[in-house]
Amino acid sequence: MSNKFEIAGISWWKWTCILMLFYSLIQGLLIPVPRLPILHETIRNLFFHVTMWFSMIIMMIASLVYAIRYLGSNKLDLDIKSEQCAYAGIFLGILGLITGSIWAKNTWGAWWVNDAKLNGAAATMLVYLAYMILRGSLDDEHKRARLSAVYSIFAFTLMLVFIMILPRLTDSLHPGNGGNPAFSSYDLDNRMRTVFYPAVIGWTLLAAWITEIRVRMKRLSIQNEN
Amino acid sequence: MIRQVQFLILKEIRLEWKQKYAFQELLLYVVSTVFVCYLSFKQIIDLPTWNALFWIIQLFAGVNAVAKSFMQESRGRMLYYYTLANSRSLILAKTIYSLLLMLVLSACNLFFYSLFIGNPVQDFPMFFLAVFLGSSGFASVLSMVSAIASKAGNNSTLMSILSFPILIPLLMTTIRFSKNAMDGLAWSVSWQYIIILTALNALVFALAYLLFPYLWRD
Numbered sequence: 120m121s122n123k124f125e126i127a128g129i130s131w132w133k134w135t136c137i138l139m140l141f142y143s144l145i146q147g148l149l150i151p152v153p154r155l156p157i158l159h160e161t162i163r164n165l166f167f168h169v170t171m172w173f174s175m176i177i178m179m180i181a182s183l184v185y186a187i188r189y190l191g192s193n194k195l196d197l198d199i200k201s202e203q204c205a206y207a208g209i210f211l212g213i214l215g216l217i218t219g220s221i222w223a224k225n226t227w228g229a230w231w232v233n234d235a236k237l238n239g240a241a242a243t244m245l246v247y248l249a250y251m252i253l254r255g256s257l258d259d260e261h262k263r264a265r266l267s268a269v270y271s272i273f274a275f276t277l278m279l280v281f282i283m284i285l286p287r288l289t290d291s292l293h294p295g296n297g298g299n300p301a302f303s304s305y306d307l308d309n310r311m312r313t314v315f316y317p318a319v320i321g322w323t324l325l326a327a328w329i330t331e332i333r334v335r336m337k338r339l340s341i342q343n344e345n
Numbered sequence: 346m347i348r349q350v351q352f353l354i355l356k357e358i359r360l361e362w363k364q365k366y367a368f369q370e371l372l373l374y375v376v377s378t379v380f381v382c383y384l385s386f387k388q389i390i391d392l393p394t395w396n397a398l399f400w401i402i403q404l405f406a407g408v409n410a411v412a413k414s415f416m417q418e419s420r421g422r423m424l425y426y427y428t429l430a431n432s433r434s435l436i437l438a439k440t441i442y443s444l445l446l447m448l449v450l451s452a453c454n455l456f457f458y459s460l461f462i463g464n465p466v467q468d469f470p471m472f473f474l475a476v477f478l479g480s481s482g483f484a485s486v487l488s489m490v491s492a493i494a495s496k497a498g499n500n501s502t503l504m505s506i507l508s509f510p511i512l513i514p515l516l517m518t519t520i521r522f523s524k525n526a527m528d529g530l531a532w533s534v535s536w537q538y539i540i541i542l543t544a545l546n547a548l549v550f551a552l553a554y555l556l557f558p559y560l561w562r563d
Contacts, residue, residue, distance in 0.1 A: 190559050238513070238517075245510035246510040246511060248506075249507050252503070253507060266560065270490075270493055272556060273489060273511070274510070280514055280548065
């Protein structure tokens, strides 16, 4: 990440992050949205909840790529990046769970319903919490890096199957399944896209920002130890 | 390589035969779990509950059985394997052996479960296929997780928390498939489950086969 274009000591992509997030927060509440049955105004949650999940998946894929690269090269720095990307992903995942839960309480009348998509999300969080515990239980750096890389590749691939394929087999309450209105059904509404994609970029950059700071902290604490 | 795998599987079976108590322990675990369920439930009329309980017992028996596959190996013995065999033959042998173990345990589970709680299954061949596909998926996931957990200090709780979330997709598909078998639905309805389970098994196995060499070198 180059720091060539800086304004007030903050590099350009961090400014982009700030701008995108504020834009999506404000515009997400202001722009007119299509009136769909069941959803009505709560469709605005698309700008917050769905974008967080998108960014979470992007962070998890980044973590996976670093894990694969670690196994290929044995550089501990890649392991630190993989770990911190996963942590940022968990952070976004928790935010996504909270926003989704509040939405579900108001739309479906329950904080949690038994649904393939929701269960997939919960299982993904369980996998990453287990990943954190696995990392915590190992002392040797190289061993920890290797085992957690193997586990995250193994687990994440199965989770992708769980999130992407299984919900398509069953009917689901979740918007976008079983005839429930969702993003794809108002493809023509380009106004919503003008908020949706900036929000995805904003959250992803925010997660990258958090990751960058934590990676630097980790590197310093390792330097301190040596 | 096939000879190596054969040899390693035979070694596992001989070892199991020598320490019979370990195997008896697992059988007794299954029987007593079934008995506890019988006493708590008395009688199960609801079909989905029968099915779910059967698979939960399978899950716990599987985790307990396969957890040992790498945990029982001492460091010295692992080094000895390292000099003798290819790492991929080892994971292949461990997975096949775990599958055999799982199948014996499933048979035992099914027998006692039917004896105590009753057996409403209508299409037996399909149910057996579900048990076979489910067990083979369990066997490959659990062998791999057991290898990870054994490197992380032989902790059986770790084994459970690492394996449960990744077993969920397999478990959900198997439960739906075996529910179809219980209801005696036509095979044409269940084809998609057979395909998905086979694909999941292939995926899990391919991942284990590719990733195991990285786990092994110390």
